Amino acid sequence: MSVGADTVEAMDPAIEAIDLVKRFGDHTAVDGVSFAVPPGSVLGLLGPNGAGKTTTVRMMTTLTEPTSGTARVAGYDVRAEPDQVRRHMGLTGQVATVDELLTGRENIRMIGGLYGIRRRALEKLGDQLLQQFSLTEAADRVVKSYSGGMRRRLDLAVSLLASPPVLFLDEPTTGLDPRSRSELWEVLRGLVAEGHHAAADHAVSRRG
Template identity: 80%
Template sequence: MNSPSSESIAVEAVDLVKRFGDFTAVDGISFAVPAGTVLGMLGPNGAGKTTAVRMMTTLSTPTSGTARINGHDVREDPDGVRRSMGLTGQAATVDELLTGRENMRMVGGLYGIGRRALKQRTEQLLAQFSLSDAGDKTVREYSGGMRRRIDLAVSLLAAPPVLFLDEPTTGLDPHSRNELWEVLRGLVDAGTTLVLTTQYLEEADQLADRIVVIDTGKIIAEGTPLELKTQAGAASLVATVTHAADLPAARGLLARVSDEVFVDEHARALTLPAGGLADLTRVAALLDESGIAVDDLGLSRPSLDDVFLSLTGHRAQHATDTADEPQGADA
């Protein structure tokens, strides 16, 4: 795979390190994010994801190393970094006593956006995030999904080319999560670069062009979702027979394809390593010729959860408390 040119890099971390006393929260991570793509930073609670984002967004000073956002160095040009990016943290930062529109006007004023342009931008974003009808309600009346959307809308007021999203869907119900995913896809289609931290494996799989897996402050793997799944092992072929009584005969047939056939009697499923579509076609023919009825037949790749387990020795955690910096850490 060819490396993107430096002109196309929107976010770059270079040997970022953050220590708090004897504790190393981030231990020399490096990566580059091409403009207009999504990087997923995947890791369990306490892995160092939030600390890394805080350094890249100038909220925390690196112990060593640096990061560049849209060409601006976090050490040498923090103001340029802040002008080039937006940040949506783990918890909504809008004022819940103000309405959605009032929050937009307040933050837009801090950005120095002119009154006419701010009004136009506010209505555009409220419509984009399906919040126009709720714009004059106080944020405390919003649902969890609506709060995340208004927080994201506020972060986009200045139309930043780069957006950092730290655990954006934590605490949302599945419907609200899917809605937010659609909004994020739309932002990327419009050219925004996203850096997304998440503990949700499905979220990284759905949104990220590339993923860096972080554990104990270090990057332990990186690649596309498909590349990472391939690291966890080959694809499997899964056949689910209609009648449990056919399992022994089906196992005998599938043994012609592989000597490793796993039978799950409860699920009426047979699983074997698969080299690809040729094996799928062969198994389908064998079962069809034998007259064995099948409910489902297909190839199954390892999930990102399988990847996580193979890399770290434990499953990904879905904790709600995702802070990975000690209290009182510098900001």
């Protein structure tokens, strides 16, 4: 995506990987990865199975500590300020983490409640997100009855509840049919247009 040079230079990167290394015993899974993601953009990490994409995302999201190097997310260092990093990011993993026995709306209420969003604000935001992800009609059905694509969309909706400026997505379209895939990318493009930015294996980040 093209961004005016002024815009890029004026803003710190939303995400910055600085010589990230991860070793598991003798095996080097990530061997000195550096990149920067400007605000309001999407970065895709591409590579074959086992290339180290998930490991890189895990280091950037404070789920695993780098062997060396570091990363900054929304300006916060993953080693020095992991709590701040978590406060400024959303993550959807390779496997959807929503509760199958609850409805879509109940999942939103539960997670939003954990974030401390007030009841009335949460109802409004929940309705907005359900609409945005085309889940309004299914909102009061248990997630167990959702298709894979609907679960993914709910997962993404839930990860946006706290309005994180940076969103990490690990293979958000895996297991989706071509139509659900293109719908999901449509939603992500919409988020970026709204001002979110992203690094994908997949991540999005948005202007705070």
